[in-house]
Amino acid sequence: MIPVTKPFLPPVEEYQSYIKDIWERQWLTNNGPIVNDLELKLKQYLGVNHLLYLSNGTIALQIAIKALGLEGEIITTPFSYVATTSSIVWEGCMPVFVDIDPETLNLDPTKIEAAITERTSAILATHVYGNPCDIDAIQAIADKYGLKVIYDAAHCFGTKYKGRSIFDYGDISTTSFHATKLFHTIEGGAVFTNNPDLLKKMAYMRNFGHSGPEAFAEIGINGKNSEFHAAMGLVNLNHITAILDRRKELSANYDQYMRHVNGFRPRIQEGTMYNFAYYPFVFESAELMQECYKRLAANNIFCRRYFYPSLAELPYVTKTSPLPVCEDIVQRVLCFPLYHSLKPEDVHLIARLVLRYQNY
Ligand SMILES: *Cc1c(COP(=O)(O)O)cnc(C)c1O
Secondary structure (H helix, E strand, O other): OEOOOOOOOOOHHHHHHHHHHHHHHOOOOOOOHHHHHHHHHHHHHHOOOOOEEEOOHHHHHHHHHHHOOOOOEEEEOOOOOHHHHHHHHHOOOEEEEOOEOOOOOOEOHHHOHHHOOOOEEEEEEEOHHHOOOOHHHHHHHHHHHOOEEEEEOOOOOOOEEOOEEHHHOOOEEEEEOOOOOOOOOOOOEEEEOOOHHHHHHHHHHOEOOEEEOOEEOOOOOEOOOOHHHHHHHHHHHOOHHHHHHHHHHHHHHHHHHHOOOOEEOOOOOOOEEOOOOOEEEEEOOHHHHHHHHHHHHHOOEOOEOOOOOOHHHOOOOOOOOOOHHHHHHOOOEEEEOOOOOOOHHHHHHHHHHHHHHOOO
């Protein structure tokens, strides 16, 4: 069986060496030494000034929205994982969906201004598949209208834009270290900001608002993560170069064949050092996508419809404008299997099957 993804697992001894230490210290969670060490090593690796390690990427989004004090409407993409939208609604704001760019599949900046009202407080955009949004255009609009910008960078570990970590952009960037992501800590996530006040606020927020054992500076939630999760992060970080290299190599293997399949690959934003987090392909037609999906599944090869359906179809949101590009893409896109232990032979087999199926 070839699933769409498998979590990276390091040699078990590497993880066990940390577990022994945890047993000796008997410090399991609440900002322990391994969590601190992971935060430090991540900052060094990514070249960012600040980050807060959190329990997952969804709480990261919720803390970001809360810390910025957002209200009213938030302009967002209908083409992302459900957590991007659900976090907006969970925080009492209204998602206003703007259509995506037909080539990059990210929020289309040329359509944002028409969606801005006096109730708009922010733009929350996802760098889909690890491919940066048109950051410069989005920031220009945000500056013009005094809006905050949050990037859901859950797919982006290792991606750089204009020489800097992608996490360095926006008022706040969030990410996920869930087991299915390129770099993971089993469950986990982070927020990134260069604003020291925001950073402090979010640090309180992740720990119930505690500013001392008996003092509370902010409304908070439990967004902390544990020593066990952080240990997985430290071990996996030692393998990150191999993980990124393998993804790139396997993607190139797919490309050799998929070039000949009717459809296209999302265009990577100019100025990007891409992380090859996923292997999405947009088929020429919904029928061809369905046919390939079904026939591969019959061969025990499982793709995923990332992302389907459009988030504007969720039962708890309202679609306020037509989203023709997104609605077309969600009917035609598939993500192909891509993970560290996948073999080039597997990729060749999968891609050759697709080539055959397109002439069904
Ligand atoms: C995975 C993901 C999330 C949620 O992260 P969790 O760590 O699973 O909570 C949010 N947004 C996007 C785009 C994701 O892919």
